[in-house]
């Protein structure tokens with residue numbers, strides 16, 4: 498039974514035919530390549546959190562107006578009442594070069610060489626949708642951190658319309 502929801506951000510930068518991923522050095526998702534993000538704090542908007550986490554984890558600046566919300570993901574873990582509510586963004590306009598931080602080692606990957614074997618197991622399910630420019634809503638139910646018990650993905654027409662009905 499899910500009784501708690503925590504909102505997270507996840508940002509992917511795009512340049513030429515590449516996507517920026519970071520290798521997580523500590524904490525949740527350690528040793529996995531992923532986008533940049535984290536918990537939304539009570540004093541900030543989701544967009545502000547997305548820009549702040551990107552800056553903290555990769556040293557790159559992005560204007561909140563350049564962040565495009567492309568997906569909504571919900572993760573639950575068997576035996577854990579907390580649902581991770583993850584807001585996914587992409588941006589191709591940003592300032593600065595990615596640098597290693599205490600949390601992440603950033604690296605640009607060609608779109609045909611995404612390191613799925615060293616990523617969350619859900620990523621190879623929804624990355625193709627993201628890379629083909631789709632908007633989507635995905636739910637994934639995990640057992641531990643490596644096994645997906647079940648999932649569902651729905652393509653969306655617009656994120657605004659989705660958030661009008663999704664609470």
Ligand SMILES: Nc1[nH]c(=O)nc2c1ncn2[C@H]1C[C@H](O)[C@@H](COP(=O)(O)OP(=O)(O)OP(=O)(O)O)O1
Nearest residue numbers: 505506507524525533534535536572583617619620
């Ligand atoms: N199954 C999954 N697949 C995926 O691609 N990204 C996931 C995921 N589960 C979580 N994420 C992302 C969401 C978020 O960007 C990140 C988790 O955030 P963190 O734990 O790093 O948050 P914080 O940086 O706020 O944490 P602390 O600073 O350790 O409190 O991992």
